[in-house]
Amino acid sequence: MMAATVRLSSKGQIVIPKEVRDSLHWGIGVELMLVTTEYGVILQTKPTQQPKFSAKSLRGFLQHKGEPVSTEALCKPVEYTDDRV
Numbered sequence: 001m002m003a004a005t006v007r008l009s010s011k012g013q014i015v016i017p018k019e020v021r022d023s024l025h026w027g028i029g030v031e032l033m034l035v036t037t038e039y040g041v042i043l044q045t046k047p048t049q050q051p052k053f054s055a056k057s058l059r060g061f062l063q064h065k066g067e068p069v070s071t072e073a074l075c076k077p078v079e080y081t082d083d084r085v
Contacts, residue, residue, distance in 0.1 A: 002020055004019070016043075031045070032046060
């Protein structure tokens, strides 16, 4: 863990020291979040948002490539002979 002291400018800006940016792999354009807590603030990278897919776009992505399986076979109870998992 690394710590650094920074000074707030007259415009309300701070400079994150190069050593800290390098250790966190924060390059130009990285989006950061400033989160307030009861003890002060936390500065962290903004989580990348996962793309959202519609149910329609996901249709068929789990296709079975083998022989068709009957409904009876799918509904048949499973018998375990070995409970080691």
